[in-house]
Amino acid sequence: MIYDIIIIGGGPAGLSAGIYASRALKKTLIIEKSVFGGQITQASKVENYPGFGEISGMELGEKMADQAKKLGVENIYGEVTKIEKNKEIFTVTVGQKEYLSKVVIYATGASPRKLQVENEEKFLGSGISYCATCDGAFFKEKTVCVIGGGNTAIDDANYLANLCKKVYLIHRRDSFRGEPVKVSLLKEKENVEFILNATLKSVNGEDKVQSVTLNEQNEEKEIKVDGVFVAVGHVPNTKILENFVPLTPNGYIKTNYELETPVAGFYAAGDVREKQVRQLTTATNDGTIAAIKASEYLNTL
Numbered sequence: 001m002i003y004d005i006i007i008i009g010g011g012p013a014g015l016s017a018g019i020y021a022s023r024a025l026k027k028t029l030i031i032e033k034s035v036f037g038g039q040i041t042q043a044s045k046v047e048n049y050p051g052f053g054e055i056s057g058m059e060l061g062e063k064m065a066d067q068a069k070k071l072g073v074e075n076i077y078g079e080v081t082k083i084e085k086n087k088e089i090f091t092v093t094v095g096q097k098e099y100l101s102k103v104v105i106y107a108t109g110a111s112p113r114k115l116q117v118e119n120e121e122k123f124l125g126s127g128i129s130y131c132a133t134c135d136g137a138f139f140k141e142k143t144v145c146v147i148g149g150g151n152t153a154i155d156d157a158n159y160l161a162n163l164c165k166k167v168y169l170i171h172r173r174d175s176f177r178g179e180p181v182k183v184s185l186l187k188e189k190e191n192v193e194f195i196l197n198a199t200l201k202s203v204n205g206e207d208k209v210q211s212v213t214l215n216e217q218n219e220e221k222e223i224k225v226d227g228v229f230v231a232v233g234h235v236p237n238t239k240i241l242e243n244f245v246p247l248t249p250n251g252y253i254k255t256n257y258e259l260e261t262p263v264a265g266f267y268a269a270g271d272v273r274e275k276q277v278r279q280l281t282t283a284t285n286d287g288t289i290a291a292i293k294a295s296e297y298l299n300t301l
């Protein structure tokens with residue numbers, strides 16, 4: 001049995017691709033490693049997805065997955081360990097099984113890089129966040145810190161400064177990867193304090209985050225915060241694609257505007273591809289484009 005389209009990854013990009021693929025009458029399978037809905041299922045509340053006002057990430061993910069299933073998209077759980085292409089057909093390996101398809105849409109996302117500090121897992125989703133635009137509103141009028149020195153950290157600190165009483169920007173060096181103009185603008189904000197040449201040692205608290213301990217120039221320092229925003233980059237889930245499609249030095253998949261890669265029939269969508277803005281809405285946008293372009297490609301075969 002040969003599928004028209006196999007989608008790898010059941011997050012918003014993969015599920016949107018599934019919805020469009022099935023409505024284009026393509027025989028479609030989605031393979032998901034852990035939770036249908038992807039990263040968004042970790043957000044306690046989503047308030048920036050048009051049409052839903054306020055919804056839990058888990059519920060939104062379930063709704064997307066249900067919609068894809070009702071439209072006839074097949075789905076399985078499993079981790080893809082190998083993708084090969086012979087002539088016009090892709091072979092996708094999951095455990096001992098092989099699935100065949102004319103098109104693959106790769107939408108496995110990217111995982112936020114963790115800091116690997118004490119209590120990071122304990123407060124995940126309840127005081128430690130990897131997405132300021134998703135969770136910032138929960139810290140209105142509170143004190144938070146942002147960890148990182150890239151554009152994401154600078155943008156996050158700027159965004160949070162408009163909501164929170166106080167924002168500490170904690171960076172391990174005294175110069176920034178983020179654009180100087182952004183850094184200058186952030187320095188002008190009265191409620192933002194920069195703590196440089198400092199690394200996070202631990203996040204502290206009983207039931208909720210109460211403070212962080214820093215190593216600042218060989219001395220330990222504790223500051224009181226209600227929330228910690230980690231913005232130290234992402235790690236795309238592309239290990240199995242090395243030597244298969246071109247990747248950026250950071251491991252993201254390079255695509256053109258139609259989300260094609262140089263391998264005919266292999267598309268990338270969502271956070272896993274090289275792009276500037278990684279949000280729920282841009283992921284569903286990518287899934288839409290990839291499925292429409294993939295369907296057009298299938299019609300030419």
Ligand code: NAP
Pocket residue numbers: 113114115147148149150151152153155172173176177178199231232233234276
């Ligand atoms: P990034 O540019 O890779 O920056 C990551 C930051 O985290 C760096 O400052 C790095 O410190 C720090 N870091 C990494 N690992 C760390 C660790 N274990 N402990 C403490 N600090 C750590 O990542 P990003 O900010 O997410 O940006 C990714 C890409 O998207 C960039 O190309 C960026 O320009 C782009 N972007 C653009 C915009 C925009 O234009 N509006 C917005 C967001 C992102 P070091 O500097 O010391 O290595």
